[in-house]
Amino acid sequence: MILRIFNQMSGKNRKMKFRVRMMSRKAQRTNVKILKVLFVLFVFGLFISSSFSGAANEFISPSTGQTGYAQAERFLPANATSSIFNASVDPHWITGTQSFWYLRNSRNGQEFVLVDIQNRSKAPAFNHTSLAADLSSATGEPVDPSHIPLSEITVTPEGLDGIEKIGFEAFNRSWQFTFNKTNAKLTEMPSPPQPEPGESLSPDGKLAAFVRDHNLWVRSTETGEKTQLTFNGTKDYAYAERSETVSHPVTLVRLNETAKPYAIWSPDSSRIATFRMDQRNVSEMHLLQYVPGNDTRSRPWSYRFATPGDEMLPMYEPVVVDVARKKIVAVQSTAQPEVSLMDTEDDVLQWWGDDGRTLYSLYAQRGEKALQLLQTDPVTGKTEMLLEEKGSTFVEASLDYASQPNIRILKSGDVIWFSEKDGYGHLYLYGPDGKEKNAITSGNWAVRLLLYVDENASQVYFLAGGREPGRDPYYRHLYRVSLDGSGLQLLTPEDADHNVVVDPSGTTFLDTYSTVELPPVSVIRNRNGSIIMNLETADIQNITDMGWKPPERFSVKALDGQTDLYGLLFKPTNFNASEMYPLVETVYPGPWTIVTAKSFPVDMAWVNKIFWRAQAVAELGFIVITLDGPGTPFRSKAFHDASYGCLGDAGGLTDHIKAIMELSENRPYMDLDRLGMFGHSAGGFMTAQALLNYPDFYKAGVASAGDYDSRFYGAFRKV
Structure with a gap:
């Protein structure tokens, strides 16, 4: 079937002949023994010496007179994103109100904006000229009203009734700016409690938790007094630390950084839920740093690192620490093996009930084929299982890697549970007895984020993708449904990707929507979805003045002839359809995330950097393609499962080959005789895999920091 599909694809641009070996399943599984670091050097050398070396000389110089590399530099991520204005609204909610402030970055400078949803008003949060003058006078430093160096800003609720009080940090001092319509006053204030590097501040701000010598401590933010809470922690049997498999210990030492405690405070600041991490029996990994800093001698590094197949893993014994009594309460449940949910600095496995009387947690087995929801009494440590789900592959609590679970425990004792048991990620309602009551959502589409539950109205608000016909299934939309x-x-x-934030009262939503063609638009919606306030529309004039045009969105069929695959095709700003262009495919096979941007790339998020780097490379005379193949997330479970237990197949390399051939059918400017690939990390592996398995198709490539042997992944990865 695969050969027949490829044989049917013929065109004047495709001169190479594919051998049967190329499409065989056996050829997809690269022999890990030959994927050594030496191949990276070989790949890079091939890239330099191949026909690509002349590609940069084939572009047509832009009419602006910019050389190719200078034009490309303008589209590097930091340069491109800094040329976009009014692109986002990051709300800082004001306690007890329906108001928030945000920092507006316009082409004229920065402005602090106050939004009052109840009164449908938006205005400068204060008189920027007055504050700048007062701050300059008080500090002796020049202050530009359009770039006031404020941080740690707070707005008091009474500020909404005529007299405003803005607290902030500037020039390493604390200030309060009080003003109304006629008067203004700047006053230096005592510095409020702030966490130091490596600390976690309590909800009431009075204590900061930190780790010292593998034990948990707290520091009074008022007096500075430090109190030790645990006493028997050791290097490999430590409190509130993640294992060296996931915590990047070499990087922490080299950058002189301190990790925050792997722990969560109770709402009343009286307890800390954490783990005692045990890696005493985990094998060591040894690295050699050839040129450490300015030294000429190599430096060895050793740390404990569990790999797939290892018998001994880091284990995490859950405990609750009573801060006032300095008492450790052992949670009565099995120690948690290290899993992918722990591949983040935030503890997403545990969370407190609203009243702080109950601790909830997830227990995931190794391999993540089973997931349990647990309930713990923090006073006694008594723990019971509320419900459990098992599967033949991974059982996930969210489609976003290592993120907050899409789970809620309601006041009634009912549980909203996320599951892919019907083939797509959906929400289900379970009773306190652990038995399913009903499906809340269903269909051939996926819930992405559980946003808000209105228990009084028995309604759930969530983001999902793939439900609306004819739309990109990765686009997130806001929905409401009854329990x-x-x-x-x-x-x-x-028809766009919607990034939605709910206000603390759950009555309105801040929605910023965009596509790669449509710059971000930020609005306030009520519970029915109606727009009640318009906030911002992004200004991309600087980008378009460079000649930029959005990349082409495309979809192609996978090798099965049924599944749609989605990607982007980037062209240089001086594109000429009568010319022939070499191709570069930028890849990341997953399975943790996707490589193709869905919203307008306004910041330095990972996928946005890939977007602008692709445009920069295109400026050198290339067509650049990104595509998300089978084994990547946010689609059906079957689509994601393609990479479970066979990480080398993630991304579907043969699907990529078919897609490129299909795209070139009606795009004669694509020169398949000059096709290369670039990828980093897992994308580096895919690049080496492409060159070694399909050298007749991919002629050059650069594999950056590739994961060439999945046996050296962390054991928490599902390889």
Whole structure:
């Protein structure tokens, strides 16, 4: 079937002949013994010496007179994103109100904006000229009203009734700016409690937790007094630390950084839920740093690192620490093996009930084929299992890697549970007895984020993708549905990716929506989805003045002939359809995330950097392609499962080959005789895999920091 599909694809640009070996399943599974670091040097040398070396000389110089490399530099991520204005609204909610402030970055400078949703008003948070003058006078430093160096800003609720009080940090001092319509006053204030590097501040701000000598301590932010809470922690049997498999110990030492405690405070600041991590029996990994700093002698590094197949893993014994009594309460449950949910600095496995009387947690087995929801009494440590789900592959609590689980425990004792048991990620309602009541959502689409539960109205608000016909299934939309599964309603009708934040009262939503063609638009919506306030529309004039045009969105069929795959095709700003262009495919096979941007790339997020680097490379005279193949997330479970237990197949390399051939059918400017690939990390592996398995198709490549042997992944990865 695969050969027949490829044989049917013929065109004047495709001169190479594919051998049967190329499409065989056996050829997909690269022999890990030959994927050594030496191949990276070989790949890079091939890239330099191949026909690509002349590609940069074939572009047509832009009419602006910019050389190719200078034009490309303008589209590097930091340069491109700094040329975009009014692109995002990061709300800082004001306690007890329906108001927030945000920092507006316009082409004229920065402005602090105050939004009052109740009164439908948006205005400068204060008189920037007045504050700048007062701050300059008080400090003796020049202060530009359009770039006031403020941080740690707080707005008091009474500020909404005529007299405003803005607290902030500037020039390493604390200030309060009090003003109304006629008067203003700047006053230096005592510095408020702030966490130091490596500390976690308590909810009431009075204590900061930190780790010293592998034990948990707290520091009074008022007096500076430090109190030890645990006493028997050791290097490999430590409190509130993650294992060296996931914590990057060499990097921490080299950068002189301190990790925050792997722990969560109770809402009343009286307890800390954490783990005692045990890696005493984990094998060591040894590295050699050839040129450490300015030294000429190599430096060895050793740390404990568990790999797939190892019998001994880092284990985490859950405990609750009573801060006032300095008492350790052992949680009565099995020690947690290290899993992918722990591949983040934030502890997403545990969370407190609103009243702080109950600790909830997830227990994931090694391999993540089973997931349990546990309930713990923090006073006694008594623990019971509320529900459990098992599967033949991974059982996930969210489609976003190592993120907050899409789980809620309601006041009634019912549980909203996320599951892919019907083939897509959906929400289900379970009773306190652990038995399923009903599906809340269903269908051939996926829930991405559980946003808010209105228990009084028995309604759930969530983001999901793939439900709306004819739209990119990766686009997130806001929906509302009743807990019994009835009344599903789309609240964001725009055909775009919606990044939604709910206000603390759950009555309105801040929605910033965009596509790679549509710059971000930020609005406030009510519970019915109606727009009640317009906040910002991004200004991309500087980008378009460079000649930039959005990349082409495309979809192609996978090798199965049924599944749609989605990607982007980037062209240089001086594109000429009568010319022939070499191709570069930028890849990341997953399975943790995707490589193709869905929203407008306004910041330095990982996928956005890939977007702008692709445009920069295109400026050198290339067509650049990104594509997300089978084994990557955010689609059906079957789509993601393609990489479970066979990480080398993630991304579907043969699907990529088919896609490129299909795209070139009606794009004669694509020169398949000059096709290369670039990838970093897992993308580096895929690049080496492509060159070694399909050298007749991929002629050159650069594999950056490739994971060439999955046996050296952390054991928590599902390889």
